[in-house]
Amino acid sequence: MARRTTTSATASAVTAALALLLSACGGGGGQTSSATDKPTGTATMWARDSEKGFINALADAYNKSHDGKVNVTVVPSANFVQKFGTAAASGSGPDIASIDLVYLPYFASKGVLDDLTSVLDSLSWKDSLSPAHKKLAEYNGKTYALPFTAEASVTFYNKDLFKKAGLDPDKPPTTFAEMLADARAIRKLGAGYYGFALAGQCGGCNIFETAPHIWASGGKILSDDGKTAMFNSPQVTDTLSFYRQMWTEGLMPPSAKTDTGTAQTTSFQSGKVGMVNLGAFFVQTLVADKKIDFGATPIVGKDGGTASFAGGDEITVTKGAKNKAVAYDFVKWATGKTAQTILAKNSIVPIRTDLIDKIYAPRDPRYKVLGDAMSTGQTPYSVVENGIINDNNGPWSTLINQGVFGTRDIKSLQATAQKAAQQIIDQG
Amino acid sequence: MTETTSPPTTAPGTPAPVPARSAGPRLSYRGRRQLMGVLLVSPALAVVTVFFIIPLIMTFWMSLNDWPLLGNHHFVGLANYRRAIHDTDWLHAIGFTLKYTVLITPVLLITALALAFLVNRSGRAARAFQSLFFLPVVIGFAAAAYLWLYLAQPGLGPLSDIAVRLGMGDRDTNWFATATSGLLLVSVMVVWKVTGMQMILLLSGLQAIPGELNEAARIDGAGRWKTFRHVTLPLLRPTLALVLVFSVAGSLLAFDQFYIMTGGGPSNGTITAVYQIYRTSFINFELGYGAALSAMLMVALAAVSALQMLLLRKSDHS
Numbered sequence: 001m002a003r004r005t006t007t008s009a010t011a012s013a014v015t016a017a018l019a020l021l022l023s024a025c026g027g028g029g030g031q032t033s034s035a036t037d038k039p040t041g042t043a044t045m046w047a048r049d050s051e052k053g054f055i056n057a058l059a060d061a062y063n064k065s066h067d068g069k070v071n072v073t074v075v076p077s078a079n080f081v082q083k084f085g086t087a088a089a090s091g092s093g094p095d096i097a098s099i100d101l102v103y104l105p106y107f108a109s110k111g112v113l114d115d116l117t118s119v120l121d122s123l124s125w126k127d128s129l130s131p132a133h134k135k136l137a138e139y140n141g142k143t144y145a146l147p148f149t150a151e152a153s154v155t156f157y158n159k160d161l162f163k164k165a166g167l168d169p170d171k172p173p174t175t176f177a178e179m180l181a182d183a184r185a186i187r188k189l190g191a192g193y194y195g196f197a198l199a200g201q202c203g204g205c206n207i208f209e210t211a212p213h214i215w216a217s218g219g220k221i222l223s224d225d226g227k228t229a230m231f232n233s234p235q236v237t238d239t240l241s242f243y244r245q246m247w248t249e250g251l252m253p254p255s256a257k258t259d260t261g262t263a264q265t266t267s268f269q270s271g272k273v274g275m276v277n278l279g280a281f282f283v284q285t286l287v288a289d290k291k292i293d294f295g296a297t298p299i300v301g302k303d304g305g306t307a308s309f310a311g312g313d314e315i316t317v318t319k320g321a322k323n324k325a326v327a328y329d330f331v332k333w334a335t336g337k338t339a340q341t342i343l344a345k346n347s348i349v350p351i352r353t354d355l356i357d358k359i360y361a362p363r364d365p366r367y368k369v370l371g372d373a374m375s376t377g378q379t380p381y382s383v384v385e386n387g388i389i390n391d392n393n394g395p396w397s398t399l400i401n402q403g404v405f406g407t408r409d410i411k412s413l414q415a416t417a418q419k420a421a422q423q424i425i426d427q428g
Numbered sequence: 429m430t431e432t433t434s435p436p437t438t439a440p441g442t443p444a445p446v447p448a449r450s451a452g453p454r455l456s457y458r459g460r461r462q463l464m465g466v467l468l469v470s471p472a473l474a475v476v477t478v479f480f481i482i483p484l485i486m487t488f489w490m491s492l493n494d495w496p497l498l499g500n501h502h503f504v505g506l507a508n509y510r511r512a513i514h515d516t517d518w519l520h521a522i523g524f525t526l527k528y529t530v531l532i533t534p535v536l537l538i539t540a541l542a543l544a545f546l547v548n549r550s551g552r553a554a555r556a557f558q559s560l561f562f563l564p565v566v567i568g569f570a571a572a573a574y575l576w577l578y579l580a581q582p583g584l585g586p587l588s589d590i591a592v593r594l595g596m597g598d599r600d601t602n603w604f605a606t607a608t609s610g611l612l613l614v615s616v617m618v619v620w621k622v623t624g625m626q627m628i629l630l631l632s633g634l635q636a637i638p639g640e641l642n643e644a645a646r647i648d649g650a651g652r653w654k655t656f657r658h659v660t661l662p663l664l665r666p667t668l669a670l671v672l673v674f675s676v677a678g679s680l681l682a683f684d685q686f687y688i689m690t691g692g693g694p695s696n697g698t699i700t701a702v703y704q705i706y707r708t709s710f711i712n713f714e715l716g717y718g719a720a721l722s723a724m725l726m727v728a729l730a731a732v733s734a735l736q737m738l739l740l741r742k743s744d745h746s
Contacts, residue, residue, distance in 0.1 A: 082710045085497045110498035192600075201693045255582050258604040260691045263581075387712045393692040393699060394711070402695050405605075424712065 033325040035114075035317075039068035043326035045096040046084060048077040050281070051149065051313065054346035055098070061342055062333060068326035070096065081106075081386055088112040088318060095321035096330055098148055098313045101136045102207070102390065105226065105383045107316070108139035114317040114324070117143045119332060128354035129335065132310035132379040145314035146331050147351035149343055151279045152374035153208045153309045155300070156286070159293040161186050161193070161274045172297035175304050176213075176242045179275065183251040186274035195251035197273045198243065200405055202261040203397035204390045207380065208309045209277035209299075210400060213239045215378055216301030221396070226382035229421035231399060232414045238302050240403035240410050247404050257405045260392060268292075279311065280370045284347040287364070296366040298373055310377025312351065349374050384428065388421040395420040487719045495716030497709075508720035518721060520696075521704035528700065529679035532615050536675050537668075539619055540626030547627070548634050558631070562624035569621065573688035576617040580604070607697025610690040614698070618685060622678070626671050633667030634660070669740035673733050680729055701725050 033041065047055045052074050059070045073094065075083050081103055087093035088107075099107060107113055120126055120134075120143045133147035159169035165185040173179040183195020199205035211221055219235020222228070230236075246252055253273065255263040265285065268276040271292050277299055286294055298306035315334050317327040333339055337359075340350040344360040349370055356371040382388065389396040399417035403410050455463075491508055495501040512518050547558040564572065579587045582602040591597050604610045637660060645655045661668075683702035686692060692699040692707075699707075705725070709718030 082497075085713065089498050107498075110496075112498055201691055253583070254600045254602040254605070257602060258610075258690070258694055384712075391707065391711045393696045393707060398696055401693060406695065 032322045035324045035328045037325040039066065039325040039329040041323050041326060042069040042071050043095040043321070043323040043330060045070050045072045045098070045330070046075050046080075046094040047072055047098040048080050048100065048313065049074050050077050051098060054343060054348060057346070058334070058339060058342050061338065062330060066326075066329065066333075068323070068329055070326065070330050085112075088320070091320050093318050093320060095318060095323050095327040097316050097318060099145065099316055101133055101145075101310075101312055101314050101379060102382075102385045104136045104145055104314055104316075105139055105381055106385065108137070108142075108144040109383045112319050113144040114319055114321065115142050115144060116146060116317065116331070119328060120146060123332065123335065125335070125352060125354060128352055130310060130312075130351040130353065130374060130377075132374075132377050133312065133314055133351055136379055136381060137314055145316040146335050147312075148315035148334055149312040150349035150351045150374045151281065151311035152349060152370050152377050153212055153277055153279050153311070154296045154298055154369055154373050155275055155277050156268065156282060157182075157275045157295050157297065158186075158268070158271065158273065159295050160271070161189065165189055165274075169293075169295065172295060173275075174300050176238070176300070176302045179300065180242070180246065180251075183246055183274060184249070187249075187251050193272050193274075194253045194267070195274045196246055197253055197259075197264045197267045197276045198256045198404065199259040199261040199264040200257045200401055201259060201392055201397065203392050203394055203400075205261045205264070206397065206400045207389045208279065208311060210239065210243070211380070212277070212299035212307040212309055212378075213242070213301065215307035216299060216305040217303070218301065218305065222380045222382055224381065226380070227425060229388065229395075229418055229425060231395065231418040231421055232411075235302070236399075236414060237410055240400070240414075242302070243400075243404040244410070257401070280347065280349045280367070283364060283366055283370070294366075296369045298369065306373075308373035308377040310374050310379050312349070312374075382425070384424050387424045395424070487722055490716050491720035491723045493716045495714070495719070497713035497715055501716065504716070508717045509724070511717065512720055512724060517696075517699075518701075518704055521699045521701045524697075524699060525680055525682065525701045528611060528615070528682060529676060531611070532618060532679050533672070533675050535615065535619055536623055536626060537671065539623045540630055540671065543623065543627040544630035544634055548631055558627075561627055564621045565624040567621070569684050570688060572617060572621045573614075573685045576613070576620075577689050580613055604690055605694060607690075607694060610694070610698050614685050614689050617689065618682075622675075626675065629671050629674075630664070630667055633664045636667075637663045665740060669737060672740070673736055676732060676736065677729060680725070680732065 033039075045059070055072050055074065059072045063069045077100075080100065084093060084097055084099070084107075088110075089112075093112070116137075120137075123129075123146075129147045130150055133145075133150070134143070137143050137145040137147070155172065157172050162169040162182070165182075165188065167182055167185055173182050179196070186193055186195045199209070207221075214221060214233075214235045217235040217238055219233045219238075220230045221233070221236065222230060247256070253263070253267050255267065264276060265278065265282065267273045268278075268282075269286065269289055269291070283296070286292055299308060300306055315331045317324060317331060321327050335351065337352075337355060340352050340355055341359045344350050344355075344363065347363075349367075350356055350360050351374075353375045356375070361368045361371050380389065388394055391397060395417040398420075399413055402408060402413050406413070490501075492503060492505060493501045494504045494507070543561050547554045547561065567575075579585045580603050582588055582600050588597075588599055588601060588603070591601070592599050603613050641659050641663070642655055645659045650658065681702055682700045683706065686698050686700055686703055687706075690698040692703055701721070702725070705718050705721045708714050708721060
C-alpha cells in the first residue's frame with residue numbers, strides 16, 4: 001500500500017514539476033497582428049551589438065512619431081546567427097531582426113523570413129537602394145529583407161608616417177607593387193614600425209578586407225550564384241603571394257598571424273602601422289582618437305583597379321512575428337530619409353545612394369571614398385557563408401592563415417581549401 | 429531559476445496527502461519515512477529528468493537524423509556515425525584533445541600534490557598560502573582565459589615583458605604563433621586556474637590519514653620517501669582517483685580556454701573535440717552530426733572514467 005502511494009506521488013510530483021517548467025518556458029503570448037492591420041502595440045527587434053551606438057536612438061525616433069512601438073534587444077555579434085537561428089527554430093524569435101547581409105541567403109533559404117517583395121516594390125526610392133544589399137536579400141526570385149545599414153571596406157593609411165618615410169601623403173598606392181614599396185619605406189622608420197596590418201585568423205575580417213584585392217585584380221572567390229567555390233583562381237594566388245611577401249619581409253606586426261580582429265585596429269591606432277584595410281566604423285574611432293592624420297583610399301588590385309566589400313545589415317520581418325503591422329511599418333520607415341539621416345549622423349553609411357552625397361559625404365572628407373566604395377561594392381552570395389568564409393577555422397580563414405604565414409606552396413593550399421569549401425557548398 | 433525550484437515545494441504536496449491521510453494510522457513509521465524520502469528526492473529527480481535524461485535521449489535521437497538548425501530533419505540511421513569515423517577534422521580534434529589530456533593530467537596532479545604537501549601544516553602562513561593557491565579557482569574559466577590572453581599578448585602583455593627581462597626572447601615574440609607554444613601557454617593557464625582545487629581535495633585526503641600511521645612508520649625506521657611511498661600514497665588512493673577522474677574528464681571536455689586564447693589556431697592546430705562539436709553544430713548548423721559527435725565523446729568519457737575507477741579500485745585491494 002505504502003509503496004503504491006509513493007510511486008503515484010513521485011509520478012504526480014514529476015508531472016507537476018514538468019508542467020510548471022513547460023509553462024514557464026512558454027511565456028509570451030499576447031495579441032498578434034497581420035501586415036495590413038493598423039500599426040499599434042509593440043514589436044520586438046533584435047540587432048547586433050555593433051549597432052548599439054545608434055539603434056536605440058533610431059527606435060526612440062520611431063516610437064516618438066508613431067502609434068506603434070519598437071522594443072530593441074541587442075545581441076552580441078559573434079553569436080547573432082546562432083542565437084537568431086535557435087530562436088527562429090523554436091518560435092521564440094523577435095518580430096524584426098537586423099541581420100548581417102552575408103547571412104541573408106541562409107536565413108531566406110530556410111524559410112524563417114517573411115517575403116518582403118511587395119514592400120520593396122512599394123518604395124519610391126527602390127532603385128537607389130544599395131545594389132549589393134538588394135542582391136543578397138533575394139532568394140529564388142523573392143526579396144526577404146530591406147537594406148538597412150551599409151559598410152564598405154577601404155584602405156586607411158597614416159599620412160604622418162607617409163610623410164616621415166618620404167612618401168607623398170596625397171598619393172596612396174594604386175597597385176600591389178606600390179603598396180609593397182610604401183610598406184617597405186614605412187618599415188624602415190625603425191623598430192616597431194610596420195607597413196601593413198592584417199587580422200590573420202579571422203574569416204569575417206578577411207572577406208571584408210582581403211577579398212577586395214582579389215576582386216580588384218579581376219578574380220572571384222565564389223561564382224555569382226554561390227554554387228561554385230573559386231578559391232583556386234590565379235587572382236587568389238596573386239593576393240596571397242603579395243601578403244606572404246609582406247609577412248616574410250617583416251612588414252606586418254607579429255600579432256597579425258593570430259589576430260582574430262582585435263589587434264589590427266589598435267595597432268593602426270597606435271600610430272606605428274602605415275596601412276590597414278577596414279571599414280567606415282574606423283573613421284569614427286580614429287576621429288575620436290584625434291591622434292593620427294589619416295587618409296582613406298579604395299582597395300587596389302594587382303595592376304590597378306579598385307574594389308570594396310559592401311557590408312552592413314538588412315532589416316527583416318520574421319515569419320513567426322506576432323506584431324506584423326508594426327514590424328512592416330518599421331522596416332519601411334527604416335529605409336526612409338529620416339531614419340537614414342539618423343544613421344549618417346552616427347557615422348553609419350546610409351544604404352540610399354541618392355542620399356549619400358547629401359546626408360553622409362559632407363560630414364567628413366573621407367566619407368566620400370567610403371560612400372563611393374559602398375555604391376560599387378561586392379558581396380559574395382552563399383547560403384553557407386558562415387561555414388566557408390566567416391568561420392575562423394573554416395576553409396577561407398585557414399587558406400589566408402596558411403597562405404600568408406605558412407611556408408607551403410600557395411597553389412596546393414588553394415586546392416585543399418577549394419575542395420573543403422566546395423564540399424560545404426555541396427552539403428548545403 | 430525560481431520556476432525550477434519552486435514547483436517541488438508546492439506540487440508534490442497536493443496529490444500526496446490524500447492517500448496518505450486515508451491510510452492514516454496504518455501507515456507505518458517505515459512507510460512514512462519512505463514517503464518522506466521520495467518527496468525529498470523528487471525535486472532533484474525532476475531536475476535530473478528535465479535537464480539531463482530528456483536532453484540525453486533527445487541528443488541520441490538527433491544523432492540518428494540529418495538535423496539542420498533550421499528546416500526539416502529526417503532519419504538517416506547511423507550515417508552520422510559512419511561519417512565521423514572518416515572525418516579527418518574530427519580525428520584531428522580527438523588527437524589534439526588526447527595530446528592535451530596526456531600533457532596536462534600529470535602536470536596538474538604533481539603540482540597539486542606538491543602544493544598540498546606544502547600547505548599541510550599548521551600555522552598562519554600555511555593557511556595564507558593555501559588561500560592564495562586556491563584563489564584562481566574562484567575566477568570563471570572564460571575570465572581566466574581572457575586574463576592570460578592579455579598577459580601573453582605580444583607587444584603589450586606583462587608576460588612578454590618578463591620574458592624580455594629574463595633574456596628569453598624579444599618584445600614582439602608571438603607565443604600563440606605555433607600550435608605547440610599556444611598549447612603550452614594554455615596549459616600553464618589551466619594549471620594556474622585548476623591546481624588549487626585539486627590541492628584542496630588532496631589536502632583533505634592527506635589530513636584524513638591518521639598521524640599515528642606516519643609515526644609508526646618512522647619508528648620502524650622508514651625514511652621520508654618510504655613513508656610517502658608506502659603509507660601516504662596508498663591511503664591517498666581514493667582521493668587520487670577522484671582528482672584524476674576530475675582532471676581527465678575536464679581535459680577531455682576542454683573548450684573555452686582554446687576558444688578564447690587560441691581561437692583554434694594557428695591553422696586549426698588547437699581544435700579540441702568539444703570545439704569541433706561546437707563548430708559542427710553552431711557554425712555549420714549540423715545539429716544531427718554534432719549530436720553524433722557528442723554521443724561518441726560521451727561514451728568515450730564514460731569508458732575512460734569507468735576504467736580509471738576500476739584500475740584504482742583494484743590496486744587498492746592488492
